[in-house]
Amino acid sequence: MKDKFIKSILKVVEDVFSTMVSLEPKPEKHYKSDGKISNCRISGIMGLAGKINASIVLHFEEQVALKATSNMLGADYSTIDGDVKDAVGELTNMVAGGVKVEFDNSGMDLNLSLPIVVSGDEFSTENLEGQEAILIPFVTEDGKFFVEFSFKENIKN
Amino acid sequence: MALNILVVDDSAVMRKIIKKSLQEGKYADAVITEAGDGAEALKVFNPKLTDLVLSDWNMPNLNGLEFVKKLKTIKTRKKIVIIMITTEGSAGKMEEAMDNGVDSYIAKPFTSVALEKKIDRFFT
Numbered sequence: 001m002k003d004k005f006i007k008s009i010l011k012v013v014e015d016v017f018s019t020m021v022s023l024e025p026k027p028e029k030h031y032k033s034d035g036k037i038s039n040c041r042i043s044g045i046m047g048l049a050g051k052i053n054a055s056i057v058l059h060f061e062e063q064v065a066l067k068a069t070s071n072m073l074g075a076d077y078s079t080i081d082g083d084v085k086d087a088v089g090e091l092t093n094m095v096a097g098g099v100k101v102e103f104d105n106s107g108m109d110l111n112l113s114l115p116i117v118v119s120g121d122e123f124s125t126e127n128l129e130g131q132e133a134i135l136i137p138f139v140t141e142d143g144k145f146f147v148e149f150s151f152k153e154n155i156k157n
Numbered sequence: 158m159a160l161n162i163l164v165v166d167d168s169a170v171m172r173k174i175i176k177k178s179l180q181e182g183k184y185a186d187a188v189i190t191e192a193g194d195g196a197e198a199l200k201v202f203n204p205k206l207t208d209l210v211l212s213d214w215n216m217p218n219l220n221g222l223e224f225v226k227k228l229k230t231i232k233t234r235k236k237i238v239i240i241m242i243t244t245e246g247s248a249g250k251m252e253e254a255m256d257n258g259v260d261s262y263i264a265k266p267f268t269s270v271a272l273e274k275k276i277d278r279f280f281t
Contacts (some may be wrong), residue, residue: 019266022172064209086170091213093168094265097244101264105249110216112244114167 001052002134004151005032005099009056009136013147016091023073025138025145033133033148035126041065042080042119042148044092048100050110054151055123056096060088061143071129085155089115095147159186163225165198165212166242167222169264170237175242177213183203195224204233208277214243214254222257229258238279242267 010027017023037043040059048054060068062080069077069087075103077084094116100110125148133150162179166172172191179187190207192198196219198212209229212219225239237260245251246264254262263275 006216016266019268069170072170074177083170085172086168090168090170094244097215097265098245100244101247104249109249114215 001151001153003052004103005134005151006124006134008099009095009147009149012095012102013136013138016029016094016098017068020072020094021068021091023068023140025140028137028139030134030136033125033135035133037125037135037138037148039143041121041122042088042117043086043125044088045125046092046096047113047116048096048103048151049112049113050154051108052110052151052153053062054149056099056108057094057147057148058092058095059086059146061145061157063142064140064145067140067142085119086119092117131137159188160184161188161190161203161206162211163190163192163198163202163207165192165195165216165221167193167213167216168233169193169211171242173237178198178272182269182273184273188197195219195221198224199227202228202231204237204242207255208235209279210239211242212239214245214250215243222254223241225254227256236262240275242272267281 037059039061041062042065043059045057065084066077069084072087101111103110131150131152133148135155136147138145164172164175189200192201194216212221241259243261244265251262
């Protein structure tokens with residue numbers, strides 16, 4: 001299951017960023033999250049529920065979020081404002097939605113939550129006890145962003 | 158004659174991207190109305206003027222599918238084309254959408270060219 005998430009995320013991130021953002025982020029080796037994402041000032045969060053419960057979180061360094069929004073809208077953004085938060089929400093929606101489709105097409109009918117966006121100078125994320133979170137870093141010319149996921153299989157379903 | 162298009166998406170950024178895509182291509186003269194969810198879309202929908210609805214699926218208050226179901230109960234004298242622009246792109250979800258009156262769909266992420274081609278199928 002973990003490998004399926006990683007494979008889906010790598011495919012979907014490449015597709016979303018090349019099509020909508022005109023960026024070609026390079027993935028780095030994934031690792032287990034300790035909840036701390038240094039330098040990231042804005043994150044988009046979505047949940048998936050059904051045969052598995054999962055969360056997908058996109059954490060952006062400020063310059064990457066600004067560049068992504070600028071490319072998406074064809075205008076320059078220099079501070080995190082409503083448009084940047086909305087763009088991060090939409091990117092999270094497209095990545096989580098793309099992963100959902102990958103799982104749906106293999107027989108898992110999952111439901112998607114609405115995206116939540118948080119921003120600030122210092123925050124951390126924590127998963128429920130027993131749920132391991134994995135981080136996949138992506139490198140761009142303007143800095144890094146991370147895709148974090150965690151999941152739990154629902155035995156009842 | 159310019160198309161009258163209703164764009165429904167809870168993301169203001171996505172509405173801007175869709176508008177920009179339309180305005181940079183052959184639908185540059187389209188009259189575009191925006192709504193942030195299905196409930197708002199029902200309020201601004203004009204059965205006499207609207208030619209095309211471009212709607213997201215996953216939205217608060219009234220989602221895209223429920224919006225389409227309600228839209229289909231409104232009597233109109235002309236065919237109104239409904240295209241969903243959504244991340245809900247699995248075969249099962251799209252079959253459900255088509256069964257409820259959606260004419261076609263385009264999965265996010267999408268290019269301006271893909272959107273224009275999709276609209277062309279109904280208006281050229």
